[in-house]
Amino acid sequence: MKRLLALLAAALLSTAAHAQDAGPVERWGSKEVTLAGPRDGNPFMDVELSATFRQGERSVVVEGFYDGQGQYKLRFMPDAEGIWEYETHSNRAALDGKRGRFTVAAATAGNHGPVRVQGLHHFSYEDGTPFWQVGTTSYGWTHQPEAVERQTLTTLAAGPFNKVRMLVFPNQDVKHQPPRFPFEGAPPKAWDFSRFNPEFFRHLEQRVGDLRALGIEADVILFHPYDKGYWGFDQMPADVNQRYVRYVVARLASYRNVWWSMANEFDYLTKKQMPEWDRYFQIVQARDPYQHLRSIHNAMVLYDHHKPWVTHVSVQSGAIAEDFERAVLFRDVYSRPVVYDEVKYEGNIDRRWGQLSAQEMVLRFWMGAIAGTYVGHSEIFKDPDDMSWLGKGGTLRGESPPRLAFFRRILSESPPEGLEPIDKWQEYPFAGKPAQYYLGYFGQQRPESWPFALAKPGLEDGMKFRAEIIDTWNMSITPVEGVFEIRKRDNYSFADKNGRRIALPGRPYMALRIVRLP
Template identity: 75%
Template sequence: MRRLFLLALACGYALCAPMSAARAQGGPQVDRYGLAAANGPVERWGSAEIALTGPSGGNPFLEVDLSATFRQGARTLRVAGFYDGDGQYRVRFMPPEAGEWEYETHSNRAELDGRKGRLTAVAPSAGNHGPVRVKGTHHFAYEDGTPFWQVGTTSYAWIHQTEELQRQTLQTLAGAPFNKLRMAVFPNHDDKNEPPRFPFAGRPPKAWDLARFNPAFFRNLEQRVSQLRALGIEADLILFHPYDKGYWGFDRLPADVNERYLRYVVARLGAYRNVWWSMANEFDFLKEKTMPEWDRYFEIVQASDPYQHLRSIHNAFVLYNHTKPWVTHVSVQSGAIAEDFERAVLFRDVYNKPVVYDEVKYEGDFSRRWGQLTPQAMVLRFWMGAIAGTYVGHSESYEDPRGMMWLAKGGGLKGQSPPRLAFFRKILAESPAEGLEPIDKWQNHPFAGKHAQYYLGYFGLGTPASWPFVLFKTGLADGMRFRAEVIDTWNMAVTPVDGVFEIVKRDNYTYADKNGRAIALPGRPYMALRIVRVP
């Protein structure tokens, strides 16, 4: 799929519409925004659009209501529509099941009301596994059950750059290991270049008509989300952030404008299966907003989204109460918690939800302490997070005389961690589908996996010359047999260990190799072990 995407990118999005994998194989045709017409076939978990012409006078953003009800047998979904400017109205639908769907529009304007039709949802193409959901308690999977091993990155303002730079970012992502990208909807004033477009009608810096959105801004956002979808990358959309610092005023909009903005964003983007909603980045730096307001905004997104995409919020110093029912997973910033697995596991126990350490500092040489991780320290945090049964996010912040920092603007990657994270993701993909669970989290036991079946251990900065073959007791019995591999996580090598280890009970807590054997290790940091039961 990523190869098809690069071919489409090479032809130029301004000149030719990108091909989805399905279209390249003769499936449903989609436009440059990844949308299929409602009168043609659409993939299950694809995006169909009903386009209607209606009133353009007055202010349609405020004065015209539009929605549609989609029905398949006894199942119904009510989907909000939106005004796209120039008298054009749209309703977008992501079919949750294959088969025939009937729809009928509802509006306070006669020309938009009572429009009926049907569409056919066909089987998803290769690479389309549906939206990501919470799996069990602490992990993720696509809706078709395929495990989703989160290996994310962050580039806040990449969609607010030039067309050339946005394309470069997409080309970089096509060859990178990341399957989730955190990105801001509003522009970032830390970026001193003026963005090419803004979310509201009007003129910068503050002459905005807050009652009218700028459709061109959102079309660019949609195109980029669609292109990420073609790459198999989840778009973790940051709905608010504090980096405007009052310059444009998008960080301190009136509550009624914020609520209208949230409903508009959900209406436009909810039909893309790869969307996650991040309510804010460093929400506690938005001093004008109270905790009850954040609760209200969560409730609006939850109520407006018929597909119930994943929802969370990201902190600076104050933690949001992630136990609230509208929070699907924990998104946390912490510079130190993922330095070792015994700390990283703690938020799992507190919140009983999947935990993503989206910000654990960044690889780079930036002047601020949060941007000075070595590549080795970046990779170490991913492995420590995995052993804790959690997930970790990447970004990089290398100084550049042109201001081309991946964290801020995208473009290209300079660091050494991405190839190692690709190797890490491969190791994860070979793990049990249920997800990695800590084996014995209370006793400095650096293993996660599935009891009596699969063990993945990581020694981090430790430099052992050997490891005695000793496993925690749960699920074990005398005579069980295991094979082992030594994994060099930095040099990206897997070396099988000769022979089979047969275990016997050693004490109240452990089983050991019956012959007292140990596994030789090279005495350097960043080593791991993989142990798998054999018949």
């Protein structure tokens, strides 16, 4: 009897220790645990907090953070349905040994998990859904007045973009002071770098969450050179930088839509040398339990993207995506997905990097696609109030976004494995899946016809295909009459057995889609 009572008491204690947390969390959602803890001293520096989340034999360790006013938080992104349990670990008794249990439900519609690398050169969500990157850049959109930020979100909700590159630290803005700053203290430089400003980071994560609700990836840029010493966030000591990186990762890693960019134009931050950038990569890699995508953006000097902590290549180049034969080069060098995040911008400013026409902007997306790579957008137009999508968000004024929505639709109808160059050396501007699917683009050429001829990989005599003419600027798709049956023409190609040609309108920016028939 005594033994039975002891076992019953132990069971009750176990149940109490693993209290069921209210409400289920969806798969790839964010489970938040809030604990009351010490306020004395400097909680940002003095208190250590982590938790182990377990399901069966699996365990995931996450780092906690201080959120101000005696509140400590841990966030966890579960990747499997069912019951999970957790236990906290801390150097303070009030935070140590806290246990809980919660249920993870199926992912809701539109939640496909975080984006991962698929194969060598492409992306997909964790559930296997292809991710066709059609990104934009709006550096300082989270540092604007509330009305402007809401306007930006409305623009994004109606737009074609599924990724936004955005800064954590504010830009130097001579006309408007940001509404909040990442550290306690006073602008421009009276900062206490040992104390973060939780209000700043709560606002940032709110906006990352807003993007998540829209199905948009947040490419979070940890450092940038556009402070130019004014606030001093670009010149902090290395130990402050490392503590800042850990804090951002602790707060944001549980958001499934996060990508990490170590810096924008990292080589313009001249006081930071390559080993320091390596160290920041390593910190993110070690502290992010979900291994979100990681890269770094260049100005004049390329980072070595072969390093093991780099998941994909983020490149700035004004000219490389002007044609597919150039765009494929970085892909071949690094054997990783390549995103040309900056290829100049649509706009009319005096700087040469902000003078692309809409046609030139769209052309770069198509050239990047048939090279098996991805391209990024932004725009900057002259404005008396210094408002631009690139710098501050708001509204879009350019003509490229509708064409990029059409482009994204075409990508979504492509093979899920991603577009692979069919013959990347000459003559055949096609990507796709050999002998199955071909997407070709003529750019600024104005052909009036095209001989039906495909590069030979995978082809055999007698295969049959249908074709469509795509006007990428006017956003139309016109089926070509008839069926094309091929036979070998020479050592490099197969052509229509009757020598047929496809009539084209003699305009630039035309594409062809060719699909094999069963």
